[in-house]
Amino acid sequence: MMSNKKTTVGTINSQVLEYTAGRDVELDRSLVAVDCIGTVAHVTMLAAMPVDPPVITGVERDQVITALNAIRAQAEKGSFKIRLSDQDVHLAVERTLTSELGDLGKKVHTGRSRNDQVAVDLRLFAKEQLLHTLEEVAALAEVLVRFGKKYESVPMVGRTHMQPGMPSSVGLWATAHAESLLDDAAGLFHLLEINDQSPLGSAASYGVPLPIDRALTAKLLGFSRATHNVLYANNSRGKMEGLVLGGMSQIMLTLSRLAQDLMIFTMPEFDYFKLPAAFCTGSSIMPQKQNPDVCELVRAKASRVKAAELAVYDLVKGAPSGYNRDLQEAKEPFMEGLAVTRATLQVMTPMLAETTVNKVALLSGFSPDVFATDRALELVAKGIPFRDAYHRVKEDLDELVSIDPIEAIRMKQHIGASFGLDWLGYRDQIKTVRQRKRKQQRVYERAIGSLTGLAYKVQ
Numbered sequence: 001m002m003s004n005k006k007t008t009v010g011t012i013n014s015q016v017l018e019y020t021a022g023r024d025v026e027l028d029r030s031l032v033a034v035d036c037i038g039t040v041a042h043v044t045m046l047a048a049m050p051v052d053p054p055v056i057t058g059v060e061r062d063q064v065i066t067a068l069n070a071i072r073a074q075a076e077k078g079s080f081k082i083r084l085s086d087q088d089v090h091l092a093v094e095r096t097l098t099s100e101l102g103d104l105g106k107k108v109h110t111g112r113s114r115n116d117q118v119a120v121d122l123r124l125f126a127k128e129q130l131l132h133t134l135e136e137v138a139a140l141a142e143v144l145v146r147f148g149k150k151y152e153s154v155p156m157v158g159r160t161h162m163q164p165g166m167p168s169s170v171g172l173w174a175t176a177h178a179e180s181l182l183d184d185a186a187g188l189f190h191l192l193e194i195n196d197q198s199p200l201g202s203a204a205s206y207g208v209p210l211p212i213d214r215a216l217t218a219k220l221l222g223f224s225r226a227t228h229n230v231l232y233a234n235n236s237r238g239k240m241e242g243l244v245l246g247g248m249s250q251i252m253l254t255l256s257r258l259a260q261d262l263m264i265f266t267m268p269e270f271d272y273f274k275l276p277a278a279f280c281t282g283s284s285i286m287p288q289k290q291n292p293d294v295c296e297l298v299r300a301k302a303s304r305v306k307a308a309e310l311a312v313y314d315l316v317k318g319a320p321s322g323y324n325r326d327l328q329e330a331k332e333p334f335m336e337g338l339a340v341t342r343a344t345l346q347v348m349t350p351m352l353a354e355t356t357v358n359k360v361a362l363l364s365g366f367s368p369d370v371f372a373t374d375r376a377l378e379l380v381a382k383g384i385p386f387r388d389a390y391h392r393v394k395e396d397l398d399e400l401v402s403i404d405p406i407e408a409i410r411m412k413q414h415i416g417a418s419f420g421l422d423w424l425g426y427r428d429q430i431k432t433v434r435q436r437k438r439k440q441q442r443v444y445e446r447a448i449g450s451l452t453g454l455a456y457k458v459q
Helices: 014-021 024-048 058-077 089-101 103-107 114-150 170-195 214-220 230-235 239-265 293-316 325-353 359-364 368-381 386-395 405-410 423-452
Strands: 004-007 010-013 155-160 163-169
Touching (some): 010 014, 024 089, 024 114, 024 214, 024 423, 058 089, 089 103, 089 114, 114 170, 114 239, 114 325, 155 359, 155 405, 163 170, 163 368, 163 405, 239 293, 368 405
Antiparallel strands (some): 004 010, 155 163
């Protein structure tokens, strides 16, 4: 016979407790700080609530804030424990407050549900993760632009269908991936804007019969506003995580294609680029091997992040309005997708910074047929209609001769071509990403520092 276990919210079968808590006990360690911060905002609002007698006095508020700051300090040291009987971070924090403050700790959850509590935790967590990701995206984009500028005039065969096509350059190749990352960064700023709404105070999805001030808690937590509709505040769970994972999927798509290019062009058959040895692995049987495992895993992890996005959407696509426990299962793929994307950016950046270029191999890739289109356009410049020029070259491919690849790419000076790349524009875009990100981060950190009375840095 299974035993029962007492929890803060009732007695439950031990097997059921273990099953329903799932991985929250482990995953919620990442939410301790933001849970405490959200609770500081909540008790600050409760103390300001116009009721007599007050739910929480100013003195009691300060006692709770001191205790919450102490819990944050424990969490930073790794000494704060979430027990299975707690089920999650929210009840672990409440248990600790009640243990230390007695009846005062029991007042803290007034006017709040774990539903809006976890919702605000995840939005704060998402904000911090998005800010970190923006910095990491900018760092990799900067490395790619520097790489491209360094090898701006190094020719590289441009390919379509993986077959030799037209003269291109290393600079064009590198900045294509950088520009993709800059688009990804624009998407992250949009996600920050959507995420910038506080669900705190929506309670179990239907509000509470108390004069709570949701605008105040939103402001205290550095949100630009509160979600207006309390039911949607909870319905947005899963949707918000899915949107953020969609942003991560876009980044991983960029990185996966970059990784695939690197795998192809570092093959001995091409030998265009050489990855740093420290970023390759050896074989247990073949002494000569230097394997591009990082690139291979980037491709695989891109699939995992996309799968995480789809898993979250699949969890909520048929869920009725209001809170449903299904949402608990969105937390793991959400956190995993963020962690995998950030880890990928962090490993790709130094790897690209140390990647070298083999100019001889790149030049040797130019056969006469690579210049076929250039030759056709030369005929056009002499007055021959393009389709006639096209067929004339096509019929005499064997007569094509190679021209200087460097001269060929220098002729392409229009916007975005090999010698029409806006290097200053790329640098300005990266600078703008960093400036926007740091401005938002400063506003957020100041809000949290002012709220808690302690200097705060994004975790």
